Amino acid sequence: MKKILVLSLLAVFGVYLLEVLFKIDFGHQFFLHGVKDFYLTTSPDKMGVANVVTAIVVNFRGFDTLGEVTVLFLATTAMSSILYKGRHQLGERAVLFSSSRIVMTGSKLLFPAIILLGAYVFIHGHLTPGGGFQGGVIIATGFLLMLLSYEDYKVSHVALSLVESLAGITFASVGLLGFLNGGTFLQNFLPTGGLNNLISGGVIPIIYIAVGFKVGAELTGLIYTALNEKD
Amino acid sequence: MEFKLFDLSIVEYAFFITAVLIILIGLYGALVKKTLIKIVIGLSVLDAGINLLLISVGYVKSGTAPIFSPALIKDMPLTLENIKKLSEGMVDPVPQALVLTAIVIGFGVTAVALSLVIRLYRHHHTLNIDEIKNLKW
Numbered sequence: 001m002k003k004i005l006v007l008s009l010l011a012v013f014g015v016y017l018l019e020v021l022f023k024i025d026f027g028h029q030f031f032l033h034g035v036k037d038f039y040l041t042t043s044p045d046k047m048g049v050a051n052v053v054t055a056i057v058v059n060f061r062g063f064d065t066l067g068e069v070t071v072l073f074l075a076t077t078a079m080s081s082i083l084y085k086g087r088h089q090l091g092e093r094a095v096l097f098s099s100s101r102i103v104m105t106g107s108k109l110l111f112p113a114i115i116l117l118g119a120y121v122f123i124h125g126h127l128t129p130g131g132g133f134q135g136g137v138i139i140a141t142g143f144l145l146m147l148l149s150y151e152d153y154k155v156s157h158v159a160l161s162l163v164e165s166l167a168g169i170t171f172a173s174v175g176l177l178g179f180l181n182g183g184t185f186l187q188n189f190l191p192t193g194g195l196n197n198l199i200s201g202g203v204i205p206i207i208y209i210a211v212g213f214k215v216g217a218e219l220t221g222l223i224y225t226a227l228n229e230k231d
Numbered sequence: 232m233e234f235k236l237f238d239l240s241i242v243e244y245a246f247f248i249t250a251v252l253i254i255l256i257g258l259y260g261a262l263v264k265k266t267l268i269k270i271v272i273g274l275s276v277l278d279a280g281i282n283l284l285l286i287s288v289g290y291v292k293s294g295t296a297p298i299f300s301p302a303l304i305k306d307m308p309l310t311l312e313n314i315k316k317l318s319e320g321m322v323d324p325v326p327q328a329l330v331l332t333a334i335v336i337g338f339g340v341t342a343v344a345l346s347l348v349i350r351l352y353r354h355h356h357t358l359n360i361d362e363i364k365n366l367k368w
Contacts, residue, residue, distance in 0.1 A: 017254075024288065027294075036324065040314075041315055044299045045311060050299045050300060051299075068336070072338075083346050127298075127300075129296065229349055
């Protein structure tokens with residue numbers, strides 16, 4: 001009975017949602033002279049950033065990104081406060097089956113390469129697809145691989161929180177330095193440089209590198225928390 | 232009269248239909264399933280569907296990614312007119328930036344929900360919401 005009710009509710013919802021969406025032509029340029037054109041011309045012309053999405057995320061909506069990083073920090077804090085009874089009171093690692101020597105050696109070989117790929121993705125965030133969040137997630141997957149293949153692999157909580165808070169302080173203080181020359185919070189105060197150079201775009205690479213370190217440290221701490229959950 | 236498959240509007244709107252289907256599947260999982268883990272999986276499937284919907288709303292026909300790469304610019308001098316000409320063949324970057332935010336928020340929600348599920352399992356020794364008295368709807 002409940003299933004029929006839910007199915008009919010979903011059918012009505014889906015029909016009305018699709019009816020609205022069919023009125024928009026798929027792939028039609030319906031914002032011909034809007035905010036899109038402003039972003040697409042200002043970003044390479046005045047700011048020297050090739051990747052327009054990065055320019056929006058870090059510069060135009062930089063304050064929003066600061067809030068987003070705070071949400072991630074809150075999620076990590078909430079997860080460890082739900083799972084742990086006391087501070088640094090770790091439980092036993094749950095090990096379903098121990099990994100073989102091939103897996104252990106292979107992950108030891110792969111680990112530096114994964115870290116390097118993550119660093120590449122967040123350093124080149126203003127030139128290529130990718131950025132701080134994606135690079136941070138790649139770094140965290142490297143740590144996840146090590147944690148899964150070695151039962152006694154330890155990640156230092158002190159080092160993680162140090163990296164995390166230093167990256168957060170960097171983000172906020174670069175934002176505060178935007179007040180120089182009478183600017184606003186998170187405004188660019190460095191020379192922009194040429195388009196498609198590695199050192200270009202002013203403060204955008206600095207902020208995205210800080211975001212990459214912060215996200216990597218936060219996600220690694222989150223994985224470690226979930227693995228060492230205390231009964 | 233020849234029959235062209237790609238003139239059918241249903242193929243043009245395949246992205247919208249797929250996105251709405253994924254949203255409905257996620258909602259169905261969250262509403263009907265009895266296991267807490269499956270409810271969390273349904274919520275994250277719903278998240279993925281909404282992200283796909285937002286991205287496909289920002290699509291422009293035969294548009295490229297909004298990146299001014301060297302391969303796209305070639306040897307053109309970067310005057311304002313050339314930038315405007317290049318940017319006409321690009322998709323809308325605003326939904327992509329918003330979806331980047333949405334993915335991160337969805338990740339945080341999933342992490343906190345899963346940790347709550349672990350706590351509930353430790354307390355009640357079951358994941359079935361019918362057996363947990365205070366979770367009925």
